[in-house]
Amino acid sequence: DAKTTQPNSMESNEEEPVHLPCNHSTISGTDYIHWYRQLPSQGPEYVIHGLTSNVNNRMASLAIAEDRKSSTLILHRATLRDAAVYYCILMGGAQKLVFGQGTRLTINP
């Protein structure tokens, strides 16, 4: 399975934008980039996904590099409720999600 690399932790302030990076240099042409997040004491929840083009939804934006070897999850105005572990996952031919350790995001009031 193609691997992703994320920083272990990041910190930001409430109501400021947050950019969470993910490197995936071995991504294949058919792999989709998915982001999930896990709030404290809860199961993971879907955030956003994309293939080549940048994507927006009500939760976040996903910016994908032109060579697809990296991507960035953007939270436009972080709130305290966005404090979570964020996972960047590649989904392609394998019949399973592979979760790394993710990035623990702390939001300061």
Add this chain to the structure above:
Amino acid sequence: NAGVTQTPKFQVLKTGQSMTLQCAQDMNHEYMSWYRQDPGMGLRLIHYSVGAGITDQGEVPNGYNVSRSTTEDFPLRLLSAAPSQTSVYFCASSYSNPGQTPSTDTQYFGPGTRLTVL
């Protein structure tokens, strides 16, 4: 829809005991899976199923059994509990196999079962 439900929420077992963790979904999803999450770690796949009657092993299957007799239910059985199986267990489901191309399906996770084996 209730989504993905798991029971029990908490369980304490003694070494050697067996038990079944229950998982059910009411979204008519074909794909279901079980993960474990140890403290400070990401999720690791135990077993998965692409439909009723079909199951396969994930990354860490030893010590666990699964079966899928209906679309809705996917129980996870611990055969003889060991302290190394102390973990939080998550069940997940999706409409289709996440490995299919295009891989656009999203996974829905249950709230988890916190298991302690003494």
